[in-house]
Amino acid sequence: MxxxxxxxxxxxxxxxxxxxxxxxxxxxxxxxxxxxxxxxxxxxxxxxxxxxxxxxxxxxxxxxxxxxxxxxxxxxxxxxxxxxxxxxxxxxxxxxxxxxxxxxxxxxxxxxxxxxxxxxxxxxxxxxxxxxxxxxxxxxxxxxxxxxxxxxxxxxxxxxxxxxxxxxxxxFRPATPVRMDPTAQPLYGAARLVLPPAIHDFVHDRTKDRHARAAALLEHIGHGNLPRDAHWNATRDAAFADAHHEELFNSQPSGPATHVVFTLPPVDADLLPQAHALATSIELRHRGGLAVAVTELSWRHADRPHTTHTAGFTPAVPAAIAPLSAQYASTAYQNRYDEKGFLRPAARGDTRPFADRAAQIQALAERLLRDQASRLRALRPQPAAQATIVPQQQTPQQRAPGPGRRA
CATH class of the missing domain: 3.40.630 (Aminopeptidase)
Structure with missing residues:
Protein backbone atom coordinates (compact mmCIF):
# COMPACT_ATOMS: atom_id res chain seq x y z
CA MET A 1 0.00 0.00 0.00
CA PHE A 172 -32.26 -14.12 0.79
CA ARG A 173 -32.52 -16.68 3.62
CA PRO A 174 -32.01 -15.39 7.17
CA ALA A 175 -29.62 -17.58 9.14
CA THR A 176 -30.86 -19.83 11.88
CA PRO A 177 -29.05 -18.64 14.99
CA VAL A 178 -26.79 -21.07 16.82
CA ARG A 179 -27.04 -20.84 20.59
CA MET A 180 -24.93 -22.53 23.25
CA ASP A 181 -26.85 -24.87 25.59
CA PRO A 182 -25.47 -24.57 29.16
CA THR A 183 -27.47 -27.58 30.30
CA ALA A 184 -25.68 -29.93 27.88
CA GLN A 185 -22.00 -29.01 28.16
CA PRO A 186 -19.39 -27.77 30.65
CA LEU A 187 -18.91 -24.03 31.07
CA TYR A 188 -15.59 -22.18 31.19
CA GLY A 189 -15.24 -18.71 32.67
CA ALA A 190 -12.14 -16.56 33.17
CA ALA A 191 -10.82 -14.09 35.73
CA ARG A 192 -7.72 -11.89 35.54
CA LEU A 193 -5.98 -11.46 38.90
CA VAL A 194 -2.98 -9.76 40.43
CA LEU A 195 -2.03 -12.05 43.31
CA PRO A 196 0.02 -11.18 46.40
CA PRO A 197 3.67 -12.12 45.74
CA ALA A 198 3.73 -15.12 48.09
CA ILE A 199 0.56 -16.64 46.60
CA HIS A 200 1.69 -15.84 43.05
CA ASP A 201 5.00 -17.64 43.60
CA PHE A 202 3.29 -20.65 45.18
CA VAL A 203 0.56 -21.25 42.59
CA HIS A 204 3.06 -20.95 39.71
CA ASP A 205 5.66 -23.24 41.32
CA ARG A 206 5.50 -26.47 39.31
CA THR A 207 7.49 -28.33 41.97
CA LYS A 208 4.53 -28.05 44.36
CA ASP A 209 1.48 -30.30 44.29
CA ARG A 210 -0.93 -28.87 41.73
CA HIS A 211 -4.03 -29.78 43.74
CA ALA A 212 -2.69 -27.90 46.76
CA ARG A 213 -1.92 -24.94 44.53
CA ALA A 214 -5.41 -25.02 43.00
CA ALA A 215 -7.01 -25.19 46.45
CA ALA A 216 -4.90 -22.24 47.64
CA LEU A 217 -5.85 -20.22 44.57
CA LEU A 218 -9.56 -20.88 44.99
CA GLU A 219 -9.29 -20.10 48.70
CA HIS A 220 -7.65 -16.76 47.90
CA ILE A 221 -10.28 -15.87 45.30
CA GLY A 222 -13.16 -16.89 47.55
CA HIS A 223 -15.58 -19.70 46.76
CA GLY A 224 -18.42 -17.19 46.41
CA ASN A 225 -16.51 -14.86 44.10
CA LEU A 226 -16.65 -16.58 40.73
CA PRO A 227 -16.83 -13.77 38.14
CA ARG A 228 -20.29 -12.39 37.67
CA ASP A 229 -19.62 -10.42 34.47
CA ALA A 230 -17.91 -13.29 32.65
CA HIS A 231 -19.29 -14.91 29.55
CA TRP A 232 -19.16 -18.67 30.16
CA ASN A 233 -17.63 -20.33 27.14
CA ALA A 234 -17.88 -23.69 25.40
CA THR A 235 -14.10 -24.23 25.59
CA ARG A 236 -11.27 -23.50 27.99
CA ASP A 237 -9.23 -21.83 25.22
CA ALA A 238 -12.07 -19.37 24.58
CA ALA A 239 -12.12 -18.48 28.28
CA PHE A 240 -8.36 -17.85 28.28
CA ALA A 241 -8.91 -15.68 25.18
CA ASP A 242 -11.36 -13.58 27.23
CA ALA A 243 -8.69 -13.03 29.88
CA HIS A 244 -6.15 -12.12 27.21
CA HIS A 245 -8.63 -9.71 25.63
CA GLU A 246 -9.05 -7.99 29.00
CA GLU A 247 -5.27 -7.91 29.40
CA LEU A 248 -4.93 -6.01 26.13
CA PHE A 249 -7.88 -3.65 26.26
CA ASN A 250 -8.08 -2.76 29.96
CA SER A 251 -5.55 -0.89 32.05
CA GLN A 252 -2.40 -2.81 32.83
CA PRO A 253 -2.25 -4.38 36.31
CA SER A 254 0.11 -3.14 39.00
CA GLY A 255 1.90 -6.50 39.09
CA PRO A 256 2.23 -9.76 37.16
CA ALA A 257 -1.24 -10.93 36.16
CA THR A 258 -2.57 -14.47 36.46
CA HIS A 259 -5.35 -15.69 34.17
CA VAL A 260 -7.64 -18.21 35.86
CA VAL A 261 -10.29 -20.39 34.20
CA PHE A 262 -13.05 -22.09 36.20
CA THR A 263 -14.67 -25.22 34.77
CA LEU A 264 -18.29 -25.82 35.77
CA PRO A 265 -20.46 -28.84 35.01
CA PRO A 266 -23.62 -28.32 32.93
CA VAL A 267 -26.23 -26.25 34.76
CA ASP A 268 -29.40 -27.98 35.92
CA ALA A 269 -32.23 -26.77 33.71
CA ASP A 270 -34.44 -26.18 36.77
CA LEU A 271 -31.79 -23.87 38.29
CA LEU A 272 -30.81 -22.02 35.11
CA PRO A 273 -31.42 -18.27 35.51
CA GLN A 274 -32.24 -15.84 32.74
CA ALA A 275 -29.41 -16.04 30.23
CA HIS A 276 -28.21 -14.47 27.00
CA ALA A 277 -26.75 -17.20 24.81
CA LEU A 278 -24.46 -16.71 21.84
CA ALA A 279 -23.06 -19.36 19.53
CA THR A 280 -20.15 -20.38 21.76
CA SER A 281 -20.78 -18.58 25.05
CA ILE A 282 -23.52 -17.58 27.44
CA GLU A 283 -24.04 -14.77 29.93
CA LEU A 284 -25.87 -15.94 33.05
CA ARG A 285 -28.01 -13.07 34.30
CA HIS A 286 -28.83 -13.19 38.00
CA ARG A 287 -28.73 -10.77 40.93
CA GLY A 288 -28.53 -12.75 44.13
CA GLY A 289 -25.65 -15.17 43.47
CA LEU A 290 -25.84 -18.46 41.59
CA ALA A 291 -24.82 -21.74 43.23
CA VAL A 292 -22.52 -23.80 40.98
CA ALA A 293 -19.69 -26.31 41.35
CA VAL A 294 -16.06 -26.14 40.22
CA THR A 295 -14.77 -29.36 38.67
CA GLU A 296 -11.42 -28.00 37.47
CA LEU A 297 -9.19 -24.97 37.82
CA SER A 298 -6.65 -23.85 35.20
CA TRP A 299 -4.30 -20.89 35.43
CA ARG A 300 -1.34 -19.35 33.65
CA HIS A 301 0.97 -16.38 33.93
CA ALA A 302 -0.20 -13.64 31.55
CA ASP A 303 3.28 -13.34 30.04
CA ARG A 304 3.76 -17.12 29.71
CA PRO A 305 0.58 -18.48 28.10
CA HIS A 306 2.42 -21.58 26.90
CA THR A 307 2.62 -22.83 30.52
CA THR A 308 -0.78 -23.78 31.87
CA HIS A 309 -1.43 -25.35 35.28
CA THR A 310 -4.52 -27.52 35.69
CA ALA A 311 -6.01 -29.44 38.61
CA GLY A 312 -9.34 -31.22 38.92
CA PHE A 313 -11.55 -31.42 42.00
CA THR A 314 -13.07 -34.78 42.92
CA PRO A 315 -15.70 -34.36 44.16
CA ALA A 316 -16.54 -30.99 42.65
CA VAL A 317 -16.13 -28.02 44.99
CA PRO A 318 -19.35 -26.11 45.78
CA ALA A 319 -19.03 -22.45 44.80
CA ALA A 320 -21.10 -19.51 43.62
CA ILE A 321 -21.08 -16.85 40.95
CA ALA A 322 -20.98 -13.56 42.83
CA PRO A 323 -24.23 -11.58 43.31
CA LEU A 324 -24.78 -8.17 41.78
CA SER A 325 -23.89 -6.64 45.17
CA ALA A 326 -24.06 -7.61 48.84
CA GLN A 327 -27.54 -6.10 49.20
CA TYR A 328 -28.91 -8.42 46.50
CA ALA A 329 -27.32 -11.60 47.89
CA SER A 330 -29.87 -14.36 48.35
CA THR A 331 -30.51 -15.94 51.73
CA ALA A 332 -28.84 -19.16 50.60
CA TYR A 333 -25.77 -17.19 49.51
CA GLN A 334 -25.60 -15.22 52.77
CA ASN A 335 -25.87 -18.41 54.81
CA ARG A 336 -22.82 -19.85 53.08
CA TYR A 337 -20.65 -16.80 52.28
CA ASP A 338 -19.82 -13.58 54.08
CA GLU A 339 -20.19 -10.11 52.59
CA LYS A 340 -16.80 -10.48 50.85
CA GLY A 341 -17.68 -13.80 49.22
CA PHE A 342 -15.60 -16.04 51.50
CA LEU A 343 -16.87 -19.20 53.17
CA ARG A 344 -18.38 -18.84 56.61
CA PRO A 345 -16.91 -21.14 59.31
CA ALA A 346 -19.94 -23.44 59.26
CA ALA A 347 -19.64 -23.86 55.50
CA ARG A 348 -15.99 -24.83 55.89
CA GLY A 349 -16.96 -27.66 58.24
CA ASP A 350 -15.61 -25.80 61.27
CA THR A 351 -18.78 -26.52 63.24
CA ARG A 352 -18.62 -26.62 67.01
CA PRO A 353 -19.40 -30.12 68.32
CA PHE A 354 -21.54 -28.86 71.21
CA ALA A 355 -23.43 -26.15 69.35
CA ASP A 356 -26.76 -27.77 70.24
CA ARG A 357 -25.92 -27.66 73.97
CA ALA A 358 -25.07 -23.98 74.18
CA ALA A 359 -27.46 -23.17 77.08
CA GLN A 360 -26.34 -26.18 79.09
CA ILE A 361 -22.68 -25.36 78.56
CA GLN A 362 -23.27 -21.72 79.54
CA ALA A 363 -24.95 -22.74 82.80
CA LEU A 364 -22.13 -25.16 83.57
CA ALA A 365 -19.54 -22.47 82.91
CA GLU A 366 -21.30 -20.04 85.23
CA ARG A 367 -21.48 -22.66 88.03
CA LEU A 368 -17.80 -23.47 87.62
CA LEU A 369 -16.94 -19.81 87.89
CA ARG A 370 -19.00 -19.47 91.07
CA ASP A 371 -17.35 -22.52 92.60
CA GLN A 372 -13.94 -21.21 91.72
CA ALA A 373 -14.71 -17.90 93.37
CA SER A 374 -15.85 -19.68 96.53
CA ARG A 375 -12.67 -21.74 96.70
CA LEU A 376 -10.54 -18.68 96.27
CA ARG A 377 -12.29 -16.96 99.13
CA ALA A 378 -11.78 -20.02 101.39
CA LEU A 379 -8.07 -20.19 100.64
CA ARG A 380 -7.38 -16.47 101.07
CA PRO A 381 -5.51 -15.86 104.53
CA GLN A 382 -7.57 -13.96 107.20
CA PRO A 383 -6.05 -10.81 108.75
CA ALA A 384 -4.75 -11.23 112.41
CA ALA A 385 -6.90 -9.69 115.24
CA GLN A 386 -5.42 -6.54 116.81
CA ALA A 387 -4.36 -6.88 120.56
CA THR A 388 -6.25 -4.75 123.15
CA ILE A 389 -3.92 -2.69 125.37
CA VAL A 390 -5.11 -2.32 129.01
CA PRO A 391 -3.34 0.43 131.01
CA GLN A 392 -1.76 -0.88 134.28
CA GLN A 393 -1.81 1.00 137.62
CA GLN A 394 1.59 2.22 138.75
CA THR A 395 2.99 1.56 142.28
CA PRO A 396 4.47 4.44 144.37
CA GLN A 397 7.94 3.18 143.55
CA GLN A 398 7.12 3.31 139.88
CA ARG A 399 5.87 6.81 140.28
CA ALA A 400 9.07 8.01 142.17
CA PRO A 401 11.06 10.49 140.21
CA GLY A 402 14.28 9.30 138.73
CA PRO A 403 17.41 11.20 138.10
CA GLY A 404 16.70 14.42 136.43
CA ARG A 405 13.02 14.08 137.09
CA ARG A 406 11.30 16.58 139.26
CA ALA A 407 9.20 15.39 142.20
Missing part, protein backbone atom coordinates in the same frame (compact mmCIF):
# COMPACT_ATOMS: atom_id res chain seq x y z
CA UNK A 2 1.68 3.20 -1.21
CA UNK A 3 0.37 5.44 1.56
CA UNK A 4 1.82 3.30 4.38
CA UNK A 5 5.55 3.28 3.99
CA UNK A 6 7.08 3.32 7.48
CA UNK A 7 6.70 -0.42 7.97
CA UNK A 8 5.94 -2.55 11.01
CA UNK A 9 8.43 -3.82 13.58
CA UNK A 10 10.31 -6.97 12.65
CA UNK A 11 9.06 -8.75 15.76
CA UNK A 12 6.32 -8.46 18.32
CA UNK A 13 3.30 -8.28 15.97
CA UNK A 14 0.57 -10.75 16.92
CA UNK A 15 -2.71 -11.46 15.14
CA UNK A 16 -5.46 -13.50 16.75
CA UNK A 17 -9.15 -14.25 16.28
CA UNK A 18 -11.52 -14.05 19.21
CA UNK A 19 -15.25 -13.92 19.92
CA UNK A 20 -17.11 -10.64 19.91
CA UNK A 21 -19.29 -11.20 22.98
CA UNK A 22 -21.54 -8.16 22.61
CA UNK A 23 -22.88 -8.90 19.15
CA UNK A 24 -26.62 -8.73 19.82
CA UNK A 25 -27.74 -6.91 16.67
CA UNK A 26 -27.44 -9.80 14.23
CA UNK A 27 -28.10 -13.51 14.01
CA UNK A 28 -24.51 -14.08 12.91
CA UNK A 29 -21.86 -14.60 15.60
CA UNK A 30 -19.56 -11.64 16.06
CA UNK A 31 -15.78 -12.00 15.81
CA UNK A 32 -12.70 -9.83 16.33
CA UNK A 33 -9.38 -9.98 14.52
CA UNK A 34 -6.99 -8.19 16.88
CA UNK A 35 -3.48 -6.98 16.10
CA UNK A 36 -1.17 -6.33 19.05
CA UNK A 37 2.39 -5.06 19.14
CA UNK A 38 4.06 -5.86 22.42
CA UNK A 39 1.41 -5.29 25.10
CA UNK A 40 -0.53 -2.70 23.08
CA UNK A 41 -3.55 -3.09 20.81
CA UNK A 42 -2.49 -1.76 17.42
CA UNK A 43 -5.60 -2.46 15.36
CA UNK A 44 -8.79 -4.47 15.09
CA UNK A 45 -11.35 -5.73 12.58
CA UNK A 46 -14.89 -6.38 13.83
CA UNK A 47 -16.92 -8.73 11.64
CA UNK A 48 -19.88 -11.09 11.65
CA UNK A 49 -19.49 -14.69 10.48
CA UNK A 50 -22.36 -16.74 9.07
CA UNK A 51 -22.99 -19.90 11.14
CA UNK A 52 -21.86 -22.10 8.25
CA UNK A 53 -18.60 -20.12 7.91
CA UNK A 54 -19.12 -19.37 4.21
CA UNK A 55 -19.91 -15.65 4.42
CA UNK A 56 -18.80 -12.73 6.57
CA UNK A 57 -19.53 -9.02 6.83
CA UNK A 58 -16.94 -6.50 7.95
CA UNK A 59 -18.35 -4.11 10.52
CA UNK A 60 -15.35 -1.91 11.32
CA UNK A 61 -11.63 -1.72 10.66
CA UNK A 62 -9.58 0.59 12.86
CA UNK A 63 -5.90 1.18 13.56
CA UNK A 64 -4.52 2.95 16.61
CA UNK A 65 -3.08 6.38 15.70
CA UNK A 66 0.39 5.29 16.87
CA UNK A 67 0.44 2.56 14.20
CA UNK A 68 -1.29 4.20 11.25
CA UNK A 69 0.32 4.59 7.83
CA UNK A 70 2.53 1.56 8.45
CA UNK A 71 0.65 -1.11 6.48
CA UNK A 72 -1.14 -2.65 9.48
CA UNK A 73 -4.66 -2.31 8.05
CA UNK A 74 -3.60 -4.24 4.95
CA UNK A 75 -1.92 -6.93 7.06
CA UNK A 76 -5.10 -7.41 9.10
CA UNK A 77 -7.37 -7.54 6.06
CA UNK A 78 -5.08 -10.02 4.33
CA UNK A 79 -5.21 -12.17 7.49
CA UNK A 80 -9.00 -12.05 7.47
CA UNK A 81 -9.11 -13.32 3.89
CA UNK A 82 -6.65 -16.07 4.80
CA UNK A 83 -8.56 -17.09 7.94
CA UNK A 84 -11.73 -17.67 5.88
CA UNK A 85 -10.37 -18.80 2.49
CA UNK A 86 -13.70 -19.84 0.93
CA UNK A 87 -16.12 -17.28 2.39
CA UNK A 88 -17.98 -14.52 0.61
CA UNK A 89 -16.86 -11.16 1.99
CA UNK A 90 -19.12 -8.15 2.32
CA UNK A 91 -17.18 -4.97 3.11
CA UNK A 92 -20.34 -2.90 3.49
CA UNK A 93 -20.16 0.88 3.19
CA UNK A 94 -17.07 2.96 3.90
CA UNK A 95 -16.30 6.22 5.63
CA UNK A 96 -14.21 8.77 3.71
CA UNK A 97 -11.12 7.63 5.63
CA UNK A 98 -11.94 3.99 4.89
CA UNK A 99 -12.49 4.78 1.20
CA UNK A 100 -9.06 6.40 0.96
CA UNK A 101 -7.48 3.31 2.52
CA UNK A 102 -9.42 0.96 0.22
CA UNK A 103 -8.31 2.95 -2.80
CA UNK A 104 -4.72 1.86 -2.14
CA UNK A 105 -5.41 -1.65 -0.86
CA UNK A 106 -4.63 -4.61 -3.15
CA UNK A 107 -7.38 -7.12 -2.43
CA UNK A 108 -6.01 -10.71 -2.33
CA UNK A 109 -9.22 -12.38 -3.57
CA UNK A 110 -11.46 -9.84 -5.35
CA UNK A 111 -13.58 -12.68 -6.74
CA UNK A 112 -14.92 -13.31 -3.23
CA UNK A 113 -15.90 -9.68 -2.67
CA UNK A 114 -19.67 -9.64 -3.21
CA UNK A 115 -19.49 -6.07 -4.57
CA UNK A 116 -17.61 -7.55 -7.53
CA UNK A 117 -19.98 -10.42 -8.27
CA UNK A 118 -23.63 -10.67 -9.41
CA UNK A 119 -26.16 -11.02 -6.56
CA UNK A 120 -27.34 -14.35 -7.90
CA UNK A 121 -24.14 -15.91 -6.52
CA UNK A 122 -24.40 -14.64 -2.95
CA UNK A 123 -28.02 -13.54 -2.43
CA UNK A 124 -28.70 -16.47 -0.10
CA UNK A 125 -26.44 -14.78 2.47
CA UNK A 126 -27.00 -11.04 1.99
CA UNK A 127 -29.99 -8.86 1.20
CA UNK A 128 -29.42 -7.62 -2.34
CA UNK A 129 -31.06 -4.24 -1.69
CA UNK A 130 -28.87 -3.56 1.34
CA UNK A 131 -25.77 -4.46 -0.64
CA UNK A 132 -26.78 -2.21 -3.54
CA UNK A 133 -27.31 0.66 -1.10
CA UNK A 134 -23.81 0.14 0.32
CA UNK A 135 -22.36 0.14 -3.20
CA UNK A 136 -24.17 3.38 -3.99
CA UNK A 137 -22.83 4.96 -0.79
CA UNK A 138 -19.28 3.94 -1.68
CA UNK A 139 -19.67 5.29 -5.21
CA UNK A 140 -20.77 8.64 -3.80
CA UNK A 141 -17.81 8.78 -1.39
CA UNK A 142 -15.37 7.89 -4.17
CA UNK A 143 -16.76 10.57 -6.47
CA UNK A 144 -16.74 13.20 -3.72
CA UNK A 145 -13.08 12.55 -2.87
CA UNK A 146 -11.79 11.89 -6.37
CA UNK A 147 -11.03 8.22 -5.73
CA UNK A 148 -11.12 5.35 -8.17
CA UNK A 149 -12.09 2.76 -5.54
CA UNK A 150 -11.30 -0.16 -7.89
CA UNK A 151 -14.47 0.60 -9.80
CA UNK A 152 -13.46 -1.56 -12.75
CA UNK A 153 -13.73 -4.62 -10.50
CA UNK A 154 -17.14 -3.70 -9.11
CA UNK A 155 -19.86 -5.62 -10.91
CA UNK A 156 -22.65 -3.44 -12.41
CA UNK A 157 -21.56 -0.44 -10.36
CA UNK A 158 -24.56 1.78 -9.65
CA UNK A 159 -27.30 -0.75 -10.50
CA UNK A 160 -30.77 0.60 -9.68
CA UNK A 161 -32.01 -0.56 -6.29
CA UNK A 162 -35.47 -1.50 -7.52
CA UNK A 163 -33.92 -3.77 -10.14
CA UNK A 164 -31.81 -5.53 -7.50
CA UNK A 165 -34.87 -5.96 -5.29
CA UNK A 166 -37.02 -7.41 -8.06
CA UNK A 167 -34.40 -9.93 -9.12
CA UNK A 168 -32.83 -11.13 -5.92
CA UNK A 169 -34.63 -10.15 -2.71
CA UNK A 170 -36.61 -13.40 -2.63
CA UNK A 171 -33.41 -15.44 -2.61
Missing amino acids: AQETNGLPDEGLSLWLTDWKDSTSTLWPGRHLVASIGRSVAGQIDFFLHPDGQALKVGMLRVHPDFQRRGLASVMMDALYEAHPTAWINHGWRTPQGARWWNGYQEPAPQRNIHNRPPGEWADYFDAVDVAADKAQNAHINTSHGLDGHQDAVYRYGERLETEAALHTAA
